[in-house]
Amino acid sequence: MAIILGIESSCDDTSAAICIDGKICSNVIASQAVHQNYGGVIPELASRVHQQNIIPAIHQAIDVAKIHKNDIDAVAFTRGPGLLGSLLVGTSFAKSFALAKGLPLIEVNHMQAHILAHFIEENKPSFPFICLTVSGGHTQIVLVKDYFDMEVIGETNDDAAGEAFDKTAKLLGLPYPGGPLIDKYAKQGDKFAFKFPEPQVDGLNFSFSGLKTSIMYFVRDRIKEDPEFLKNRLFDICASVQERIISILLNKLKKASVQYDIKTIAIAGGVSANSGLRTALNEAALTEGWKVYIPKFEYCTDNAAMIAIAGYYKFLNKDFVGQDIAPLARMLF
Template identity: 80%
Template sequence: MATILAIESSCDETSAAICKDGKILSNIIATQAVHQKYGGVVPELASRAHQQNIIPVVQEAVAAAKISKKDIDGVAFTRGPGLLGSLLVGTSFAKAFALANSLPLIEVNHMQAHVLAHFIDDPKPSFPFLCLTVSGGHTQIVLVKNYFDMEIVGETNDDAAGEAFDKTAKILGLPYPGGPLIDKYAREGNPHAFAFPEPQITGLDFSFSGLKTSILYFVRDRQKEDPAFLEKNMADICASVQYRIITILLNKLRKAARQYRISDVAIAGGVSANSGLRTMLQEAAEKNGWQVFIPAFQYCTDNAGMIAIAGYYKYLNHDFVDQDVAPMARMNF
């Protein structure tokens, strides 16, 4: 029996959640609209917004869960990876709350938490399983052996898939954040209207930098021929770009499933909210005999619910840290 308060502040969303005995009672997220006019996250502005949001978000999470501070048994927080200034706000609050209430402190790896988000709701995958973890900063294929034993068997050599979506949106003149807008336009377009290259990377690793460059040159050249090219073809361009990014991801995932002889396959991270990825993953599952696991939308993007479930399992394992713990911008599994 354990009730965990969880704090997530790795990037530009301040989030707090309450988990009781493995069940998420509340998951509150405060977004930061201040970054939209800059076309991307500004680290200094993000950390300042976290300072403003952290106390109201925690208070709302506790109230929504219908508990009191006295009911909390442990405090989990994102130690990394992420923006150092943002992490510092969440880490400092978690340490202070734990110290003031004589509670154990639980550090959580942000990327491991994305994987463990699959254990919030039913159905849950069985060990071992593969998880394709895709976000704006990471693209990984993770072999998940148990709650605490995960191995990265494939990852990007350069840019993440989420970054490829966002940078493509910028090339197309779409506002930030552009990934969801590409998904929206793609639903109305033809994914085979334009062909974009697939990087020839051996093994299970990924590369997206070359694809971004090819998209940039494609748009530049077509606009020279017709200045209204983007306006006329936005849906087809978005559908074609999205199709290529997703096929790159799924081709590697398919290869990993064969190599490790695993049929339980999951996706996680912000890009797992992409409707095209979800649809094509289900199609791949039917062809390959996979059992697919996809988190609820609220647990795909950065959120404290996933930190809470990871912290809960760590609490049961008595995996605590001291007050001298510091945030880490880069953090290995």
């Protein structure tokens, strides 16, 4: 029996999970409401709140899993990418706990873990498959050949899709985090009300900076014409912006599927919780003949269950690291 403690602290969610022989038995997430006052994550505040949350989160994860801390066989933690101060908290605790208990340490790449979240549940994708990973900081198309044999075949040249959602929300005066609110309001709007440009980027790469600029000028000019424009057309704006972001993502995903002749498609990352993207992917499955894998909502955003499951597969390979390991704000596949 292998019992893995997973620790996630890459941004503003402190999370701990217990994985027993590949089954997630607990997944505790402590979010940080303090950032709502600032319209975005403040790194210094995030690291301080992680220090407050990490021990209670781990205690709760152990209790929910009905095990004892002495039962744990290894500690898996997010090494990167992420906010350095936040990563330091999780890394330091993982190293200390492992040292005190004489346990092996397992480093986990945060973005690989998002992809491996698909192996938490029984309905698992078969290799090879293509995974679209979309979050506030990353937008990538990944060719997944095995659990830890992954190749980034497309990525954003500038901003991430999640950032485009959040910055648009800020332009519209919506509170942080604004991405989920755009998704909520889009359901009540006309997605064809306004047309935003699709960036022309070669290959499988993305670009969202130009789209953000286009939205900014659109909002500015319409408000000049009608000060009540945002109030009167908020739902239509949200629906139209979401439609364009999703079409950009899906068009590249379709291109990747054809180029690599792979019809097993998955999504991962925080933006994969977006209902519009999930619906569009299911629709594409019908037209493109794809077999689609979409994780549960709880495994889309940052969580330790994905770290624990990644740690489990590394544990089977005895892929351990030493106490000299340090977090990395930028960490490649």
